[in-house]
Amino acid sequence: MNPWAATVSHELRSAGRERLPQLLLAVFIGMTAVSAFIGSAAKATVTNVYNSAAGQGLTSAPNPFGNVPALYYARxxxxxxxxxxxxxxxxxxxxxxxxDRRARTLDLVLTRRLSPAGYLAAKFTGISLGLLGVLAASALISMASISAVTGSIPAPGQLLRLTALFALAWIFLLFFVALGMLAGLHASSYTAALLIPIVVWSVIIFVLPLLGTAVHPVSLLNPVTPPTAPQTGIFAVTGALTGPLSLGEQFKHVASILLQDPQATGTMTGGITVILAFLAAGVTLIVLTGRASMRKELHD
Known part of the structure; x- marks a missing residue:
């Protein structure tokens, strides 16, 4: 086996042994499995309220959840x-x-016919393949859950859109893999390596959207993009500056179009471009990491 393939294989095996990722993986798979059932429960609750109001003559409007598409349950x-x-x-x-920094095995590994850039690229490839497998399993579970809730298999076009959602999620999550790797390669301690990317994640997902819009913070936890920010005043300026950097909102926007959310407007091109640009920047920084940085002493 050549050094590249051996590194990819070793990374897959090593990632599978770590307990904290295993716990997060179990939670992620579990939440994906129950996502459709949570959506179904929400629909049932709203329908019961609607039926009660209609029975009392308080409304004549149609039930807003009377005929939701199957992709609604993936939101x-x-x-x-x-x-x-x-x-x-x-x-x-x-x-x-x-x-490798904790095991102090880097010098031994790099005696093989593999440069630091090639070694890091192989490690990233191994994680990417493992993550692809996780998302493929999640997609199948999501399809099965939606089928169980709706009582029928979604149409081929809907299955294709659901597959595209998880493919987009793979690209989106690879940036955070790169962010974690960079912290692990450069941080002076394991605690700092975990804390720094989590802070960056919170800024990208929560802080930047708040700086660029006037929405309530809780609305950022909705599976759809928030309303457009006011086009005047401070939010007109901050929205233009932070919008392209709000990676989570870009992902939510593209996802809402893929899932055929009636409130979604615009195209997917801009969001996909931003996600790819973030990923390209992260991968570039990884492969440019030199041997000296990879051997930096830890202070745990």
């Missing part, structure tokens, strides 16, 4: 990807970046 999955999935990616990346 909560978007939030689980933003929260649990991103944390899983960060922790996995940190563990990968820290593993």
């Amino acid at each position: 909560n999955t978007v939030i689980y990807i933003l929260l649990i999935g991103a944390l899983l990616a960060v922790v996995t990346g940190v563990q990968s970046g820290m593993r």
Whole structure:
């Protein structure tokens, strides 16, 4: 086996042994499995309230949940990807970046025919393949859950859109893998390596959208993009500056279009471009990491 393939294989095995990523993985898979059932319970609750109001003559409007599409039941999955999935990616990346530094095996590994850039690229590839497998399993579970809730298999077009959602999630989460790896490669301690990317994640997902919009903070936990920010005043300026950097909102916007949310407007091109740009920047910084940084002493 050549050094590249051996590194990829070793990374897959090592990532599977770590307990914290295993815990986050179990939570992520579990929440994906129950996502459709949570959506179904929400629909039932609203329908009961509607039927009660209609029975008392308080409304003549049609039930807003009377005929929701099958993809409606996948909307909560978007939030689980933003929260649990991103944390899983960060922790996995940190563990990968820290593993050789803690074991002090880097010099031995690099005696093989593999440059530091090639070695780091192989490690990132191994994590990427493992994450792809996790998301593929999540997609199948989500499809099965939706089928169980609706009583029928979604149409081929809906299955294709659901597959596209998890493919987009893979690209989105790879940036957080890269963020975790960079912290693991450069931080002076394991605690700092975990804390720094989690702070960056919170800024990207929560702080930047708040700076660029006037929405209530709780609305950021909705699986759809918030209303457009006011086009005047301070939010007109901050929205233009922070909008492209709000990676979570870009992901939610593209996801809402894929899931055919009636409130979604615009196109997917801008959001996908931003996600790819973040990923390209993260991967570039990883492969540019030199041997000296990889051998930096830890102070745990």
